[in-house]
Amino acid sequence: MKGRILGIDPGLQSTGFGVVEVDGRGLAYVASGTIRTKEAAQSDLPGRLKIIFEGVREVIATYAPDCASVEIVFVNVNPQSTLLLGQARGAALASLVAGGLPVAEYTALQLKKAVVGHGHAKKHQVQEMVARLLQLPGLPGKDAADALGLAITHAHAGASLAAMARVTALAPRTHAQYRRGRTY
Amino acid sequence: MKGRILGIDPGLQSTGFGVVEVDGRGLAYVASGTIRTKEAAQSDLPGRLKIIFEGVREVIATYAPDCASVEIVFVNVNPQSTLLLGQARGAALASLVAGGLPVAEYTALQLKKAVVGHGHAKKHQVQEMVARLLQLPGLPGKDAADALGLAITHAHAGASLAAMARVTALAPRTHAQYRRGRTY
Numbered sequence: 001m002k003g004r005i006l007g008i009d010p011g012l013q014s015t016g017f018g019v020v021e022v023d024g025r026g027l028a029y030v031a032s033g034t035i036r037t038k039e040a041a042q043s044d045l046p047g048r049l050k051i052i053f054e055g056v057r058e059v060i061a062t063y064a065p066d067c068a069s070v071e072i073v074f075v076n077v078n079p080q081s082t083l084l085l086g087q088a089r090g091a092a093l094a095s096l097v098a099g100g101l102p103v104a105e106y107t108a109l110q111l112k113k114a115v116v117g118h119g120h121a122k123k124h125q126v127q128e129m130v131a132r133l134l135q136l137p138g139l140p141g142k143d144a145a146d147a148l149g150l151a152i153t154h155a156h157a158g159a160s161l162a163a164m165a166r167v168t169a170l171a172p173r174t175h176a177q178y179r180r181g182r183t184y
Numbered sequence: 185m186k187g188r189i190l191g192i193d194p195g196l197q198s199t200g201f202g203v204v205e206v207d208g209r210g211l212a213y214v215a216s217g218t219i220r221t222k223e224a225a226q227s228d229l230p231g232r233l234k235i236i237f238e239g240v241r242e243v244i245a246t247y248a249p250d251c252a253s254v255e256i257v258f259v260n261v262n263p264q265s266t267l268l269l270g271q272a273r274g275a276a277l278a279s280l281v282a283g284g285l286p287v288a289e290y291t292a293l294q295l296k297k298a299v300v301g302h303g304h305a306k307k308h309q310v311q312e313m314v315a316r317l318l319q320l321p322g323l324p325g326k327d328a329a330d331a332l333g334l335a336i337t338h339a340h341a342g343a344s345l346a347a348m349a350r351v352t353a354l355a356p357r358t359h360a361q362y363r364r365g366r367t368y
Binding site: 082096 | 229230231233234236237238254257258259263266267268270271273274277278280281
């Protein structure tokens, strides 16, 4: 896998983004940050969704990623919060697909497993591992760390797929044999 | 109030739209329909949100509305459905604000009151009243009827605001007196 991955951690008040470059040697940090709608003068819901949509569009225009990796959000204890989070995620996804990016989706569990190694990792452990993996001089913010973590998760998933593809290319009949349930 | 109003009834499988023209004499039907994602080959969530986003954008490009009126959705008994509906609404709203349209929001209750006259109206009553108010030759579909109803609701609200503005212009001190809680 080669190219730039844009990770997005969607939220109504704060949407994290992180861009990571993947080449033959490994991962490199490109950019990260947060799209905030809290302090916005346009504080109604459509205004906030506009800030998210345009913020993501600007990130795409600036860093020209090849694909996106977005956190799968879950239902909240508060149904109203679920509805608001859903709308924020919908605006972010709309901006990604409008920008022509293929979108992969990962759960927080997959993110933690890929970045820290287990699913029980705390927020600060994700921040520390992201900083280490990308050789950052300091800890990224929580939303930006999650976004960078999502990009790393997708890079790892892509690398695994690529590794599988290589194995398949080397021994093309192995899979066919397995699928057919008999050997030649 | 004058101009074209685009009503949107958002949903993940089916998003209704309806365009109504308001002039000095009343309301006129322009167009209505449904953006469907059910039969789509791109049936994953980002693919469906893309269809909604681009469908709304196409409606805007085709009918050039001046503003939009969108139904306020509520939490569902099923939290997962709430999350999906939220994302559909987020994509629709993103398309509207990306298209530069000011967005008004109304509840289903406000829609029924504005169109039928009371909040207990059934779906088919909304369809019948929309057909009568816009002099349609037949009943519009349910999603399209709701969308046209939202446009009508906004036209009525706009007309009321305009009427209030006229009253205020005629007697500008009335409001000031009321606010200050005393008379001069």
